Amino acid sequence: MSMLEQYRDWAASRSAPRISDWLREISEPDWSATVNHPLFDALGEGRLAGDDFAAYMVQDYGFVDPFTALIGHAIGHAPGMDDRVVLGQFMGMLTSDENSTFQRTFETFGVADQAPDYLPETQAFQRLLRDTGQSGGYAELLAALVVTEWVYLEWALRVSRVDGLHPLMGEWIDLHDNPAFQEFVAWLRRRLEEEAETLDDATFTRMAECFRDTVAKERAFHDAVWARFE
Numbered sequence: 001m002s003m004l005e006q007y008r009d010w011a012a013s014r015s016a017p018r019i020s021d022w023l024r025e026i027s028e029p030d031w032s033a034t035v036n037h038p039l040f041d042a043l044g045e046g047r048l049a050g051d052d053f054a055a056y057m058v059q060d061y062g063f064v065d066p067f068t069a070l071i072g073h074a075i076g077h078a079p080g081m082d083d084r085v086v087l088g089q090f091m092g093m094l095t096s097d098e099n100s101t102f103q104r105t106f107e108t109f110g111v112a113d114q115a116p117d118y119l120p121e122t123q124a125f126q127r128l129l130r131d132t133g134q135s136g137g138y139a140e141l142l143a144a145l146v147v148t149e150w151v152y153l154e155w156a157l158r159v160s161r162v163d164g165l166h167p168l169m170g171e172w173i174d175l176h177d178n179p180a181f182q183e184f185v186a187w188l189r190r191r192l193e194e195e196a197e198t199l200d201d202a203t204f205t206r207m208a209e210c211f212r213d214t215v216a217k218e219r220a221f222h223d224a225v226w227a228r229f230e
């Protein structure tokens with residue numbers, strides 16, 4: 001059975017089927033392992049040392065570079081101005097507010113301004129983002145974006161925040177659970193679903209595999225970062 005047939009089978013047994021929910025389901029257990037990652041509990045509960053937070057942010061900035069390029073590809077591949085505006089505004093936030101959080105974190109925790117050592121799992125994630133950016137169609141680009149943003153929204157909404165949390169850690173959570181970000185993730189899911197409805201078998205399969213692979217990379221990345229702190 002093709003992926004598209006598997007989705008149709010799944011959808012037939014639900015009252016309000018959504019492709020993004022099916023994609024999330026077929027990406028278990030990696031999806032839940034990422035959303036419920038102990039790294040995020042430690043972050044919200046103030047149990048993450050400043051240097052460890054900075055080390056995580058260094059690795060994450062290695063993610064952000066090809067991720068920003070991937071958004072550029074998505075802006076180019078989008079069918080028209082409506083999508084380009086939404087993606088462009090997100091790109092604007094990423095390269096201003098969010099970039100500033102990274103820069104102030106590096107300054108605050110004295111991260112040396114040198115080429116960092118990226119973990120093998122960071123490098124593998126970078127390769128996926130670069131490959132998808134360079135050769136993926138719009139649906140695959142949206143699939144990668146839905147994963148990375150939806151996973152971050154889910155953990156940020158989930159974690160509890162202690163009083164007196166370091167302001168930069170609070171800022172990191174704020175960036176991923178604020179109402180504008182929630183709206184952006186809802187838009188991404190809707191657009192992915194609309195695009196997926198138009199795909200032939202082979203392209204639908206590539207989109208679903210890209211989704212699953214991105215979730216696996218998310219889990220591996222956070223496992224690898226966390227393993228260095230324990």
Ligand SMILES: Cc1ncc(CO)c(N)n1
Binds near residue numbers: 060063148152218
């Ligand atoms: C690894 C990773 N995934 C997703 C996000 C959210 O953009 C992020 N900052 N880092």
